[in-house]
Amino acid sequence: MEETVIAAKENLKNSFTELGKNLKIYATAKIDLEKSRLKTVGTSMLGKVKDVNTSISKALNNGKKSILKFKENVSQKATAAKAVIGSAKNVAIKKVKESLGNFGQKATNVLIKSGTIALEGAAVAVSAVNGIINFTSEQIAKYRANRAERIRQKQELIAQKQREQAARIAEAAEREKQHQNAVESAEAFKEYFREQRKEAVLNFKKGAIQKAKSAMALMKIVGKKLLNSLNPRNIDLKIANAFANSQIFVTSLFNNAIKGINDRIDFLSEQLAQYRADKFEKERVKKEKIEAYKEELARKKAEKAKEKESHKNAKQSARVLSAEMRKQDMLNLKASVVQNTKSALSKVGSMGNNIVQAIKNKKDALDEKVSTAFKEARVKTAGYIVGGVLIYNNVKNYASEQIKSFREWNSKRKEQAAIEKAAERERLQKEHDELIEKLRIERDKLIEEITKNIKQDPVVAPVRSM
Amino acid sequence: MESNESQKFIVEVDGVTKEADVLKVVGIDGKRYVIYAVPKNEEESDILASEVVTDAEGYDTLVDIEDAETRKNVLALVNIMFS
Known part of the structure; x- marks a missing residue:
C-alpha cells in the first residue's frame, strides 16, 4: 500500500514537471508570434504616419497660401456677404482663436464620435489641421x-x-x-x-x-439682620464693610478698597481666610441663636398645644359635666315632681276618702284627658309609672293639672267648709239662741215659780247668767 | 498656425466699417467658407460666415450664403469650434 502511494506521488510529480515544460514552450512560441505581428503593425503605422505627415505639410502649405491670398485680397464690403450665424462672447472668441490649432482634430473627433465620418475623411480632415478643413454636408x-x-x-x-x-x-x-x-x-x-x-x-x-x-x-x-442687598456698585464697599466689621481690614487697605470700587480689589488670602472664619463664626452663632429660638418657639408651641389640649379636655369635661348636670337636674326634677306628686297624693290621701276618691276620679279623668291629648298629638308617651310616676313631661303636666284641680277643689272645699261652718255656726248660734231663749224662758218660769215660791218663801237662790 | 493679426480684414456692417476677425476657413462639399467675428460691443461679437469665391482675377471675395442648409452646416461647425 505504501509503495503504491509513493509511486503515485512520483507519477504526479513527473506529470507536473512535463506540464511546466510544455507551458514554457507554448508561451515562447506565443510571444514570438505576437512580436512578429506587432512588428508588422508598427511598420505599417510608421508608413501611415509618414504619409500623414506628408499630407499635413501639404495642407499647411495650401492653407498658408490660401490665407495669405485671402488676407491680401479680401477688402470688399461685407454687407451683402455676411451671414450671421450667431453671437458669442469676446472671451469665448479669444479662447476659440487660441485653440483653433486643434480645431481640425477636434472637429474630426466630434464627427467620429457622432459616427458621421469615415476613416478616410478623418484622415483628410486631420491632414488639414491649421489649414482649410474639408467636410461633406x-x-x-x-x-x-x-x-x-x-x-x-x-x-x-x-x-x-x-x-x-x-x-x-x-x-x-x-x-x-x-x-x-x-x-x-x-x-x-x-x-x-x-x-x-x-x-x-x-x-x-x-x-x-x-x-x-x-x-x-x-x-x-x-x-439680627441677615440679608443685605448687594449690587455691582456697592458690593465692593460691602465687602470692605464686611472686613471692617470683622476687624481685619486695616485703614490703608480699606482706603485701597474704597478706591477700587467698581474696579479690581485686591485682598490678602489671610484677610479672606479671616473673613471666612469670622463669617463662619457669625453663621455659627446665628445658627445657635436660631436653633435656640426654634427650641424656644417649639417649647412655647408645645406648651400652647398642651394648654390648648388641657383647655379642650376641660371644655370637654365641662361639656360632659354640663350634660351630666342637666341629666341630674332632670332626674332631680323628675324625682321632685314625683315627690311632689306623692306628697300631693299623700296630702290628697290625708284629706280623707272623699278627697281621695275625688282625686282619683279627677286623676282618672285627667288620665283620660292626657291619653286623649297624646293620641291626638300622636306623641308617643314613654309610659308612665304605675302608682303615679310618669315620665317627666307627662308627670309634670299631670301633676300641674292635679295641683291645679286640687287647688280649685280645695278652694271650693274651703268655701264649702266655710259655708258649712258658717251654717253650723249659724245653726249652733241658732240652737244657742234657741237654747238661751229656752233657758230664759225656763229661767223666767223658774223665776216666776221662784217668785211665787218666794212669795211663799222669801229666800230666793241667785241666778247665774249664761 | 498663423498669428491672429494676419487674419483680419475690414468689413462694412450696416453702414459702419468694422474690423472682422477671421476664425476659420472650412470646406464643405468643395466650397470654402470663412467664419469670422465682428465686434458688436465690448463684450460680444457677431459670428458671421461667408462663402469664399475666387474671382476671375484670382482674388478671393466674400459672397453671402443664401442656402439655409449650408448655413446650418456652418453653424454646426461653429458649434464644434465653441464646444
Missing part, C-alpha cells in the same frame, strides 16, 4: 442630427431632472411642512411646558418669598 448633417438628438436627449434629461427636482422640492416642501408642523407642535409643547415651568417658577418664587419673609421675620425676632 452629409457628415455635417449627420452630426447635426446626432447633435439634435443629443440636445433632445439632454433636454429630456434636463426635463426629467427638473421633474425629479420638482418632485424632490415638493417632497422637501412636504417634509418641511411636516417638520414645520412638528416644530410648531414642539413649539406649542415648549410653550405649554414653558408656561407650566413659569407657573411652577412663580409658585416657587412665591413660596421662596414666603419663606424669605418668614426667615426675615425670624431674623427680626432674634434681632
